[in-house]
Amino acid sequence: MSATTDPPKDGFQLSQLIYDTRYRSMTIQIVALVLFLLGVGWLLNNAAQNLAALGKPLSFGFLGEAAGYDINQKLIEYNNQMSHGRAALVGVLNTLLVAVLGCILATVLGVVIGVLRLSNNWVVARLMTVYIESFRNVPVLLWIVLTMAIFIESFPAPRAFRGENASASMSLWDSVALTNRGLYIPKPELYSGSTAVIVVFLLSIVGIFVFGTWSRKRQEATGQILPNFWIKLAIFFVPTLLVYFILGRPIGLELPELKGFNFQGGIYMRNSLIALTLALGLYTAAFVAENVRAGIMAVSKGQSEAAFALGLSPNRTMNLIILPQALRVIIPPLISQYLNLTKNSSLAIAVGYMDITGTLGGITLNQTGKEMECLLILMAIYLAISLLISSVMNWYNESVKLRER
Amino acid sequence: MKKTTFFGAVAAATMTAGFAAAGTLDDVKAKGFLQCGVSTGLAGFSAADANGNWDGFDVAVCRAVAAAVLGDPQAVKFTPTTGKTRFTALASGEIDMLARNTTWTFSRDVDLKFTFIGVNYYDGQGFMVPKELGVSSAKDLDGATVCIQTGTTTELNLADFFRSNNISYEPVPIETNAEAQQQYLAGACDVYTTDASGLAATRATFENPDDHALLPEIISKEPLGPLVRHGDDQWADIGRWVLNALIAAEELGITSANVKESAMAAGNNPEINRLLGTEGNLGEQLGLSADFAKNAIAAGGNYGEIFARHIGESTPIGLARGLNAQWTDGGLIYAPPFR
Numbered sequence: 001m002s003a004t005t006d007p008p009k010d011g012f013q014l015s016q017l018i019y020d021t022r023y024r025s026m027t028i029q030i031v032a033l034v035l036f037l038l039g040v041g042w043l044l045n046n047a048a049q050n051l052a053a054l055g056k057p058l059s060f061g062f063l064g065e066a067a068g069y070d071i072n073q074k075l076i077e078y079n080n081q082m083s084h085g086r087a088a089l090v091g092v093l094n095t096l097l098v099a100v101l102g103c104i105l106a107t108v109l110g111v112v113i114g115v116l117r118l119s120n121n122w123v124v125a126r127l128m129t130v131y132i133e134s135f136r137n138v139p140v141l142l143w144i145v146l147t148m149a150i151f152i153e154s155f156p157a158p159r160a161f162r163g164e165n166a167s168a169s170m171s172l173w174d175s176v177a178l179t180n181r182g183l184y185i186p187k188p189e190l191y192s193g194s195t196a197v198i199v200v201f202l203l204s205i206v207g208i209f210v211f212g213t214w215s216r217k218r219q220e221a222t223g224q225i226l227p228n229f230w231i232k233l234a235i236f237f238v239p240t241l242l243v244y245f246i247l248g249r250p251i252g253l254e255l256p257e258l259k260g261f262n263f264q265g266g267i268y269m270r271n272s273l274i275a276l277t278l279a280l281g282l283y284t285a286a287f288v289a290e291n292v293r294a295g296i297m298a299v300s301k302g303q304s305e306a307a308f309a310l311g312l313s314p315n316r317t318m319n320l321i322i323l324p325q326a327l328r329v330i331i332p333p334l335i336s337q338y339l340n341l342t343k344n345s346s347l348a349i350a351v352g353y354m355d356i357t358g359t360l361g362g363i364t365l366n367q368t369g370k371e372m373e374c375l376l377i378l379m380a381i382y383l384a385i386s387l388l389i390s391s392v393m394n395w396y397n398e399s400v401k402l403r404e405r
Numbered sequence: 406m407k408k409t410t411f412f413g414a415v416a417a418a419t420m421t422a423g424f425a426a427a428g429t430l431d432d433v434k435a436k437g438f439l440q441c442g443v444s445t446g447l448a449g450f451s452a453a454d455a456n457g458n459w460d461g462f463d464v465a466v467c468r469a470v471a472a473a474v475l476g477d478p479q480a481v482k483f484t485p486t487t488g489k490t491r492f493t494a495l496a497s498g499e500i501d502m503l504a505r506n507t508t509w510t511f512s513r514d515v516d517l518k519f520t521f522i523g524v525n526y527y528d529g530q531g532f533m534v535p536k537e538l539g540v541s542s543a544k545d546l547d548g549a550t551v552c553i554q555t556g557t558t559t560e561l562n563l564a565d566f567f568r569s570n571n572i573s574y575e576p577v578p579i580e581t582n583a584e585a586q587q588q589y590l591a592g593a594c595d596v597y598t599t600d601a602s603g604l605a606a607t608r609a610t611f612e613n614p615d616d617h618a619l620l621p622e623i624i625s626k627e628p629l630g631p632l633v634r635h636g637d638d639q640w641a642d643i644g645r646w647v648l649n650a651l652i653a654a655e656e657l658g659i660t661s662a663n664v665k666e667s668a669m670a671a672g673n674n675p676e677i678n679r680l681l682g683t684e685g686n687l688g689e690q691l692g693l694s695a696d697f698a699k700n701a702i703a704a705g706g707n708y709g710e711i712f713a714r715h716i717g718e719s720t721p722i723g724l725a726r727g728l729n730a731q732w733t734d735g736g737l738i739y740a741p742p743f744r
Binding site: 180363368371 | 488489492493496512513516517518537538546547548549550555556560561563564565567568574575576577578579580587588591592593594595635636
């Protein structure tokens with residue numbers, strides 16, 4: 001006697017779509033999908049109809065027209081006769097610049113603060129708690145505006161540097177000027193023979209990596225530890241400086257100088273860039289610090305006890321045992337902090353920093369009146385940047401995560 | 406259940422869309438107030454006092470339109486807009502009318518699909534500098550850092566001016582007048598540029614207005630006026646003729662003091678009679694009551710009174726009538742005939 005119950009042989013009935021458990025979930029999903037598509041279609045149709053009624057059909061031709069406005073900070077050649085598309089590109093590069101600088105600052109600060117928050121020193125640990133809580137719990141826009149206001153109000157204007165009895169003076173042997181319009185630092189000037197110095201410098205960086213590999217192999221083979229840090233430092237500086245002086249100092253410095261209304265020459269870092277980077281970096285560092293703390297606490301206590309039992313110093317325990325394991329927990333939430341920082345950089349216009357929201361989503365949108373088009377492009381650009389960051393970080397995550405066999 | 410909600414939402418949305426397509430006049434009458442876009446705060450033109458009451462030269466236009474349409478100059482809700490948000494606010498229907506020292510240009514009229522209903526202030530772009538810089542002409546500004554309000558015609562004029570004079574500058578884009586003022590006073594920019602009237606209004610709020618000078622160059626024509634969306638001619642006509650009524654009232658000598666009296670009975674001047682509705686049916690033709698102009702004038706006085714009260718020479722802002730005098734006094738302010 002067979003216990004299997006065969007499905008009824010008589011053909012497929014429509015009511016089975018609802019009452020038969022084999023088809024029901026499929027039916028529900030298809031209905032949901034159709035409704036969703038209808039909803040999207042209705043929204044798109046509505047937008048298209050309303051735009052047509054306003055007499056503004058979707059078109060992207062404005063990207064090729066002359067922009068007509070100037071941008072202060074440009075990493076590529078740009079003037080007001082170039083196109084809106086070019087202005088958007090200048091904005092994208094400014095966004096990327098502040099995002100990269102901010103991420104670096106947030107990571108460095110975040111790791112230090114996260115580790116210090118776990119310190120056994122009561123005062124240090126509490127100070128870090130105060131830092132984290134105060135930065136995490138105040139909106140980033142306020143930090144940005146506050147940083148800029150402090151910058152503008154506390155540093156002297158360039159005109160304070162002028163005259164016989166100037167109230168402000170340049171620091172570091174007259175090479176750096178800190179004004180409320182930004183920071184002017186010397187710019188390297190390359191003379192003939194400078195190529196050799198640069199090549200030597202690049203070679204010594206390669207040398208540091210080669211030395212690192214060799215030293216690790218030697219340590220694995222013999223158990224002896226070299227003073228790696230000092231040797232690497234020496235490789236970094238000595239050959240380059242030697243060549244620099246032997247060739248008669250082929251790299252000079254172009255110092256900023258007060259001419260007319262502003263300092264001229266040197267590298268000019270605008271107040272908006274500095275304030276924005278600082279605010280975003282300090283704010284995100286608070287979140288990164290919490291990720292780092294979580295990552296470190298996720299490493300079982302037995303690991304550090306074992307390391308101490310083996311006689312490793314606390315520093316080595318942190319660097320060799322705890323952090324590599326903690327990284328696996330830290331990286332995934334770190335990705336989303338990087339994405340947050342990049343997206344928060346769109347608040348740049350609060351301090352007059354011309355990022356992509358300021359150029360394409362600001363002046364271009366306003367002058368051409370193409371709201372829909374500009375916002376669509378803007379969203380696509382942020383999406384692309386975010387996906388790029390997360391794919392790079394996921395690739396890094398792959399390389400540090402636990403190899404399971 | 407889900408489906409019902411969805412179709413309900415669709416139906417509701419369709420109805421709203423249909424409603425919005427009806428005339429702006431009906432909308433305003435139905436909700437009982439006028440939604441007017443103004444600036445986020447520019448002394449004399451539109452600024453809110455400590456109690457949140459808006460007042461100023463641009464605000465007066467909104468109040469006059471509200472008085473003409475609804476009979477009550479207080480039936481206005483104000484939406485503060487920045488140079489950047491104002492056009493989107495108007496195009497999307499968030500506001501019924503924009504009165505925010507906005508320059509009438511070809512592309513805003515034609516390409517952005519707005520209708521300017523007239524000019525209430527003829528202006529031009531100027532520069533303000535601290536006197537201690539010793540600058541006497543805008544052509545001396547080579548290499549200067551210039552604060553500009555972003556999203557305005559000024560940034561395009563500025564680019565043109567510096568390009569045609571072949572001198573360089575460093576633009577600092579700022580979102581609102583208040584932020585620009587802070588940066589300018591702290592010396593983060595050497596120059597502040599915007600419409601000359603705006604500069605005068607801003608300077609009037611400084612602690613030491615005399616330490617700052619307006620440069621002689623006026624580098625552009627900036628006819629400022631209120632505007633509405635394209636495509637609703639009746640609403641545009643209402644705005645246009647309310648503004649003209651204020652201007653004509655000054656020309657004809659009707660003030661807030663004597664408007665009630667003049668509107669009681671038809672007088673000797675047929676134009677005044679037509680304007681105030683004691684003769685003819687101009688109000689009806691607009692779809693308003695016969696005394697629309699009387700209400701508008703009673704709200705804040707005629708054009709000259711509004712000018713004198715908010716930005717005129719007796720106020721801290723102290724602007725002379727200049728180009729904005731009546732055509733009979735050699736200015737450009739001119740209302741077409743009411744007939």
